[in-house]
Amino acid sequence: MENTDNIYFQEENIDIKKFLFKILRNWYWFAISFFITITVAYLINRYSEPIYSVSSTIIVRDDEKGKGLSGAEQMIEGMEMFRSRKNVHNEMGVLQSYKLTNMALRDLKDFEISYINVGRRGIKEAKLYTKSPFVVNLDTTCAQRKGYPVYVIIISEDKYLLDIDEDIDIHREMKFGEQFEHESFNFNITLRDNAHFELREKASNKYYFIINDLNALTNLYRGKLNITVNDKKGSILMLSIVGFVAQQEADYLNKLGEVYIDDGLGEKNQTAVKTIEFIDSQLKNIVDSLNVAENDLQNFRTQHKVIDISKEGQVVFEKFETYQAEKSRLDINLKYYNYLLNYIKTKNSYSDVISPSVMGISDPVLASTLNRLGQLNIDKTSLEFTVTESNPSLELINTQIQAARNELIENVSNLIRSTEITINEIDLNINDVEKQLRALPATERQLIQFQRMFNLNDDIYNYLLEKKAEAGIARASNIADNKILDYARPENAGKVTPKNSLNYMVALVLGAMIPVIIILLLDFFNNKIVDKKDIENYTRTPILGGIGHNSTETDIPVFSNTKSSIAESFRSLRTNIQYIIPENGMQVIMISSTISGEGKTFCATNLASIIAMSGKKTLLVGMDMRKPKIHQDFGLDNSSGMSTYLISKNSFKEIIQQSNIDNLFISTSGPIPPNPAELIETQRMKEFFVKAKKEFDMIVMDTPPVAVVTDPILLTHYSDINIFVVRQNYSHKNVIQLIDDLYQKVNIKKLGILINDIKISRYYGYGYGFGYGYGYGYGYGYGQGYYGDEETQNPFNKIYKLLRRKHS
Numbered sequence: 001m002e003n004t005d006n007i008y009f010q011e012e013n014i015d016i017k018k019f020l021f022k023i024l025r026n027w028y029w030f031a032i033s034f035f036i037t038i039t040v041a042y043l044i045n046r047y048s049e050p051i052y053s054v055s056s057t058i059i060v061r062d063d064e065k066g067k068g069l070s071g072a073e074q075m076i077e078g079m080e081m082f083r084s085r086k087n088v089h090n091e092m093g094v095l096q097s098y099k100l101t102n103m104a105l106r107d108l109k110d111f112e113i114s115y116i117n118v119g120r121r122g123i124k125e126a127k128l129y130t131k132s133p134f135v136v137n138l139d140t141t142c143a144q145r146k147g148y149p150v151y152v153i154i155i156s157e158d159k160y161l162l163d164i165d166e167d168i169d170i171h172r173e174m175k176f177g178e179q180f181e182h183e184s185f186n187f188n189i190t191l192r193d194n195a196h197f198e199l200r201e202k203a204s205n206k207y208y209f210i211i212n213d214l215n216a217l218t219n220l221y222r223g224k225l226n227i228t229v230n231d232k233k234g235s236i237l238m239l240s241i242v243g244f245v246a247q248q249e250a251d252y253l254n255k256l257g258e259v260y261i262d263d264g265l266g267e268k269n270q271t272a273v274k275t276i277e278f279i280d281s282q283l284k285n286i287v288d289s290l291n292v293a294e295n296d297l298q299n300f301r302t303q304h305k306v307i308d309i310s311k312e313g314q315v316v317f318e319k320f321e322t323y324q325a326e327k328s329r330l331d332i333n334l335k336y337y338n339y340l341l342n343y344i345k346t347k348n349s350y351s352d353v354i355s356p357s358v359m360g361i362s363d364p365v366l367a368s369t370l371n372r373l374g375q376l377n378i379d380k381t382s383l384e385f386t387v388t389e390s391n392p393s394l395e396l397i398n399t400q401i402q403a404a405r406n407e408l409i410e411n412v413s414n415l416i417r418s419t420e421i422t423i424n425e426i427d428l429n430i431n432d433v434e435k436q437l438r439a440l441p442a443t444e445r446q447l448i449q450f451q452r453m454f455n456l457n458d459d460i461y462n463y464l465l466e467k468k469a470e471a472g473i474a475r476a477s478n479i480a481d482n483k484i485l486d487y488a489r490p491e492n493a494g495k496v497t498p499k500n501s502l503n504y505m506v507a508l509v510l511g512a513m514i515p516v517i518i519i520l521l522l523d524f525f526n527n528k529i530v531d532k533k534d535i536e537n538y539t540r541t542p543i544l545g546g547i548g549h550n551s552t553e554t555d556i557p558v559f560s561n562t563k564s565s566i567a568e569s570f571r572s573l574r575t576n577i578q579y580i581i582p583e584n585g586m587q588v589i590m591i592s593s594t595i596s597g598e599g600k601t602f603c604a605t606n607l608a609s610i611i612a613m614s615g616k617k618t619l620l621v622g623m624d625m626r627k628p629k630i631h632q633d634f635g636l637d638n639s640s641g642m643s644t645y646l647i648s649k650n651s652f653k654e655i656i657q658q659s660n661i662d663n664l665f666i667s668t669s670g671p672i673p674p675n676p677a678e679l680i681e682t683q684r685m686k687e688f689f690v691k692a693k694k695e696f697d698m699i700v701m702d703t704p705p706v707a708v709v710t711d712p713i714l715l716t717h718y719s720d721i722n723i724f725v726v727r728q729n730y731s732h733k734n735v736i737q738l739i740d741d742l743y744q745k746v747n748i749k750k751l752g753i754l755i756n757d758i759k760i761s762r763y764y765g766y767g768y769g770f771g772y773g774y775g776y777g778y779g780y781g782y783g784q785g786y787y788g789d790e791e792t793q794n795p796f797n798k799i800y801k802l803l804r805r806k807h808s
Helices: 002-025 026-048 087-094 098-107 214-226 248-305 311-346 364-384 393-437 443-479 502-523 532-536 565-580 599-612 630-634 642-646 676-680 685-695 711-715 734-744 795-807
Strands: 050-059 113-118 125-127 135-137 148-152 159-164 170-175 177-179 187-193 207-209 228-229 237-243 485-488 493-499 544-549 586-591 618-622 664-667 698-702 721-727 753-756
Touching: 002 050, 026 502, 050 248, 050 698, 087 214, 087 228, 087 237, 087 248, 098 214, 098 248, 113 135, 135 207, 135 443, 177 502, 214 237, 228 698, 237 248, 248 443, 248 485, 311 393, 311 443, 364 393, 502 721, 532 544, 532 753, 565 599, 586 599, 586 711, 599 618, 599 698, 599 721, 618 630, 618 685, 630 664, 642 685, 676 685, 676 753, 685 698, 721 734, 734 753
Parallel strands: 544 753, 586 698, 586 721, 618 664, 618 698, 721 753
Antiparallel strands: 050 237, 050 485, 050 493, 113 125, 113 207, 135 187, 148 159, 148 207, 159 170, 177 187, 228 237
16 A cells, blocks of 8 residues: 555655656746737736826706705796705716717817827827917818828927828928918927927937817717716716826816716706896886886876875776776787797797796696606706617606697696686676776876776786796706815826836736646647657556657667666666566567658667677677668678578578677568569478577567658567567557557557657656666666766756655
């Protein structure tokens, strides 16, 4: 149990070391990634035009919160009927409406033209607003082309270069103040501050301006405005907006707030204004009548020397005056009813209708109906800012307005008829009084007539003046329902982008993540054999060992450098084979691979050499008659060999050649034959191995790739152990399936896998992963000083071992 735990702990530590070593091995990827991401972050911070956010707050009187009247609403009876009932969310829609935005931008004259400074390299631009060194004065009588850049390059304090590209194509040197006339433009340019102008030497003097389209600008600012409520039940609105120039955005928010307050106050004043207009129209007629009556009365008294009326005449006069005053009042009411009926039939808005109580009419039904109609109209106006015309809520309000309108028309029509009946009755009473008046003396009767007309007009005149004064007081004392709590201040603006610290932090994170993601993706899509597990996951064929990367110039490093690590790996392989081949037992080793380039000839040559160096008489047979190579490694003649032997052109003795390594003999492949597979199946092939086994202790065959030709399958009849070579980071994983099929289905016994070209510096863990259990820790670091080609131990290994000791 203890051994199992130790092995598991070792394998787990190896996986961690392999992962950490892979990161360390690809340090240059991280360096490049960090360099790129930090450079990009620097360029963004350096050349991005800053964007700022400014905000202001407006407090809204919410009717659900603050009931009661204010200003004129407390002074004039009936004015509460048209009081604007606010809803916070509807007011948010009003603030974002096209109407208010357009009104605010019209008042901001500096928004008409945008001024931009172009950087020296043409990379960075800066919006200037009111900080531009010059001002463009447009000729308002001429049409100007909107949204088109006009470049200005300041040459001196007197001259500038005007540059208009593309279809206009104008390049002209002009003086400041000189008028430029064109079918698309008509303007002149003057310095903003001529007394303090100074040509910039180190900065760019190139600018361009754009005449803004008011409609496009309105839609732009509508979209940029963001409105939030301080909380769900609050009535304080926070307005925020982002832009390149904090002062410009602050000016817009402040102007929008002012326009919003003025618009609300103007709506409240509409009733008083309409009332005053109506009274003025009535006063024009009354003043003339009053002047005429006063003059007539005065003239009559002067001519007839009559000062007062007799007692009998006074009684008749008082009756006559009472009826006439009542008739006058009803005449005014009738005029108001006719005005109201005409207003309702011709207007769709009821926000500026004159209240009946202002005219002295105290009909509760009429007041109630007008009150309901006015409130529905206000609700509709607020709702139109936030919903479409097809919204069910808006359709319901329209239905309710139409019903109230019809009800009001019927009510007013009835009032007109009842008033006319009452006036007719009063006229009858006046006729009776006039009969009594005719019984008086002629002079007194005429005096009463003049006095009656004067008093009548004077009463009406005073009454209208009183109502006009009340309406004037109402207008003067009106206060806005809403107010600006905090104005937008550019010095309190917050920088939205670029956020320097955040950009550098993101650059560091991305710089670390990108290489890791690339490494993971490469591993995920890598179909080549990289790790020992890549083999073990696909086959149960045993792994006999691993051969390191040959960094020398010779193809036989086991002979040229006997103390090298690669020589030791072949000794480990030789030892592992001895566990499979008993002493004085099987002696034929076949080495093949799945495809060309996996190093089978290299492995066959060095394995035969290391066996021969152990004192065994070894024969290296070149059975790859399609692509012979062994004779090149040893510098031997290939004019005769296995191909010539199999066609009976040479004898066994004639094709055996002595190498420069003791105990190592070689039978080269010979000239390339047209039919190698047929030659292998001849009787001569059997005879060759019979003779070779008698004369040599060990036979090593180099054969063609098994996935290309069938030669290796035919030669397995003569081999005692079959070794298939796969190459790290070269052989595909699907070749393991072929080897497994040979092991499982073809039933080739004594089959093993040899891993070639293991690069320890390229991927940590092969030294342990492929050597563990088969040799003495090849590549793991054991036996320092034993290998002639060993390098200084990787500093990462030392750090890891130190950490592991502390952990344990």
